[in-house]
Amino acid sequence: MSSKTQILDFIRGRYPQAEIDESQDIFALGFVNSLFAMELVMFVEKTFGVTIPNEELRIDNFRTADAMSALVSRLSSDLAVA
Amino acid sequence: MTLTSTAPATEQTAPAGAGPVTDRSSARAFVDTHVVPYADAYDSSGRVPEDLLRRAAEAGLWDPLSTDMVTLGEVHEEVGRGCSSLRSLLTVHTMVSWTLRRWGTDAQRDRWSAALARGDALGAFCLSEPGAGSDAAGITTTATQAGGGWVINGVKTWTTGGQRADVFLVFARTATSIGAFLVPRDTPGVEVTPIDDMLGTRASMLARISFTDVTLGPDALLGPSGFTAGMVLTGTLDLGRYSVAAGSLGIVQACLEASADYAARREVGGRPLAELPLIQAKLSDMVTDARAARLLVAEAGRLKDAGESATIMATWVAKYFASTAAARHASEAVQIHGASGCAPGSPVARFYRDAKVMEIIEGSNEVQRITIAGQAERETTR
Structure with missing residues (x-):
């Protein structure tokens, strides 16, 4: 299962009433609060074995499943290089 | 568990150290030696004395990140069993220490982490x-x-x-x-x-x-600025809530121990209170809720150790359950003790007052219910 699919499954699991695709801005839907943001970051770090540094905790990295998947790829490649 | 404090909280009377606190057993020993006999005196004087803060440092209590979260919960339960004020100091210190480790820069950690862990800085x-x-x-x-x-x-x-x-x-x-x-x-x-x-x-x-x-x-x-800055607050409060849940459980356990002891010794009509069905009902509810709260706290701690996002809701639930249980059983503990439970220096009177605070801090019970119900609503729409 791709990282994008896993991220979408997590968001849909928390907000099953929302219709979300991989390019949809979840912030525009209006249900993202600091609690969900924390859960989302914990989910990404746990599921993909990465640590998101402070400088990557930017809204644009979390707007869409596409953006989060790209973040995971970037951090995973950093991990591989290290 | 004594019913009244018999010793003042001074450096002259406090006994020698009980060794480092690394788990529930050593935490219990520390609390029974250094905290339980003096907690009512701390309550009366309105402060935890420097001597105890120093002993806590010697025992490693100000270094909460040296252990896993399940153990941290067990230690905070034991401290909460002895004195909610000391546990509260540990709670906020732990929140600052954790937030520094999770979000701090190398320079921030270099400046503060070691001093916080040693208890040189609170x-x-x-x-x-x-x-x-x-x-x-x-x-x-x-x-x-x-x-x-x-x-x-x-x-x-x-x-x-x-x-x-x-x-x-x-x-x-x-x-x-x-x-x-x-x-x-x-x-x-x-x-x-x-x-x-x-x-x-x-x-x-x-x-x-x-x-x-x-x-x-x-x-x-x-930590970060911008939209994710709220996560620092969420994460910090989550850990505080976890500690308060554990401390509330400690209050329930303290109520149980004090009430069981008193009910065994106090006679009414020639029979121990402990033989009366209504007293037995109160004690059995304390036993049951203490066990249930302990499982909830342990589950929240296990999820934290695993890095699972589900720990946030698990912690809300644990704190809500444990704090309401503490308030309920502290009230019953005073009831079991009768006038003795209302007397100056009565530990159960202190538990009763402390337990009420647990229902308010780190998110009032009303806010907890809104949050927990919100999740239930989302899940039922699946």
Whole structure:
């Protein structure tokens, strides 16, 4: 299962009433609060074995499943290089 | 468990150390030796004495991150069993220590981590204001960027450990969100005013802290800025809630031990109280709720250790259950003790007052119910 699919499954699991695709801005839907943001970051770090540094905790990295998947790829490649 | 305090809390009378605290067993030994006999005296005097703070440092209690979260919960339960004021000081110190480790830069950690772990510096958490408690979004303290750094203005209140802490983790409104700032106590413009004679956790050295043009460097900001800054607050409160859940469980256990002891010794009509069905019902409910709360706290801790996001809701549930159980059973513990439970220096009277506080701090029970119900609503729409 791709990282994008896993991220979408997590968001849909928390907000099953929302219709979300991989390019949809979840912030525009209006249900993202600091609690969900924390859960989302914990989910990404746990599921993909990465640590998101402070400088990557930017809204644009979390707007869409596409953006989060790209973040995971970037951090995973950093991990591989290290 | 004694019914009344018999020894004053002084350095002269406190016994020698009981060794490092590394797990539940050693925490229990420490608390039984250094805390339980004196907790009512701390409550009366309105402060945890320096001698105990030093002994806690020697035992490693100010270094909460040296252990896993399940063990941390067990240790905080044991401390809460002995004294909710000491446990409250540990809670806020743990929140600051964890937040520094999770979000701090290398320079911030270099400056504070070792001192916090040794207990050379104590941390406190500044969120509540005269006009904003559980409604964290309502805070009005500001952090304004100026001269490459930050200037903080505002008033925080009900700050646990505020009278004693060396560094404050201050949440303030920035131009874009709420940010967390490390503010040394001795920074010009910081004024600490003690708050005494609270209903409960009377020895936790609460304070009102005003920040007037407090000028800080750029490195005062802890964690990200922007939209994710709220996560620092969420994460910090989550850990505080976990500690309060464990401490509340400690109160339930303390109520059980005190009540079982008293019911076995006190006679009515020639029979021990313990033989009366209504007393047995109260004790059995304490036993059951203590076990249930312990499982909930342990589950929240296990999820934290595993890095699972489900820990946040598990912690809400544990705190809600344990704090309401503490308030309920502390009331029953006083009832079992009768007039003795209402007397000056009665531990169960202290548990009763402390337990009420647990239903309010780190998110009132009303807010907890809204949050828990919100999740239930989402899940039922699947």
